[in-house]
Amino acid sequence: MSTKILPEQETRPKTSHGDGDHERFSHYADKHKITESMVTGTPIRALCGKVWVPSRDPKKYPVCPECKEIYEGLPSGGGEGDGKGE
Ligand SMILES: [Zn+2]
Numbered sequence: 001m002s003t004k005i006l007p008e009q010e011t012r013p014k015t016s017h018g019d020g021d022h023e024r025f026s027h028y029a030d031k032h033k034i035t036e037s038m039v040t041g042t043p044i045r046a047l048c049g050k051v052w053v054p055s056r057d058p059k060k061y062p063v064c065p066e067c068k069e070i071y072e073g074l075p076s077g078g079g080e081g082d083g084k085g086e
Pocket of ligand 1: 028050
């Protein structure tokens with residue numbers, strides 16, 4: 001039994017700050033949240049789980065492949081994304 005429990009600070013979620021990865025893509029997210037985020041500047045979580053601040057000009061960036069995959073895997077018919085609580 002040598003399992004050591006790491007201190008709390010070691011288990012913090014990885015919030016990327018400055019790696020720029022999430023800023024090079026245009027992610028999919030809830031339309032309302034994107035609009036709100038553009039106004040408030042608050043980062044939101046995209047479909048792929050990345051937290052980023054939507055750009056005012058999403059067409060400038062390629063679509064995040066992860067988001068695209070998730071988006072295309074969603075059941076068609078609506079696209080509002082308010083069905084499941086996840
Ligand atoms: Zn994404």
